[in-house]
Amino acid sequence: LPILNDPKVYIWMGAGLPVPHELYHAQRWLQSVVENCATGQKDVEDSRASDREQRVTEIRECPVHTLRDCSSDELYLGDLGLTRWKFEDIIDKDHRENLIIENTNKLPGDPTIIWSLGYYLRPSYHGKGIMKAAIRTLLEWAVENMNVRHLRATAMDENKSSLSTLISNGFKVEKILPDFAFKEGNKTGLAVLELKYSSAV
Secondary structure, X not given: OOOOXXXXXXOOOXXXXXXXXXXXXXXXXXXXXXXXXXXXXXXXXXXXXXXXXXXXXXXXXXXXXXXXXXXXXXXXXXXXXXXXXXXXXXOOHHHHHHHHHHXXXXXXXXXXXXXXXXXXXOHHHOOOOHHHHHHHHHHHHHHHHHOOOEEEEEEEOOOHHHHHHHHHXXXXXXXXXXXXXXXXXXXXXXXXXXXXXXXXX
């Protein structure tokens, strides 16, 4: 709760984040994350005996989300996860819903699935390269074990730190949507970034 109520974090997360972020908001979000991670962890365990070609067709969800500092009583640092892209950049509601359904219905391991990368980090750990390294590690695992080949991410175009973190991990700015996001009640531009890997199983 303290992290998502810190202005150094929430000003960059847009109008979709309730502020103040209350306990019931966190509990609702946590329930969804736990369910997705449990699915991913079970799939990983069930697929350990499989060869890679079979394994990538069995893992449905990213099995991890939490970043912790293991040198400090496992202090919670933030969140990093992969979910299926929700096409937030598409204005037409019906078109967006159709794209979401199509992307959601694709089977695990399908290289045409578009994944969304999202994250936030405790402000006292900013500027240390932690998120850059965490993203690199997660992507390496996801490419190998989930056949992830196409990702998108968003960041306000004023959030130079987040843009730098994504670009350093191979993302490229696909487009800038002017006045598409809200920062402290004011409209601001939203950058949509994309990362594609050429090879696939």
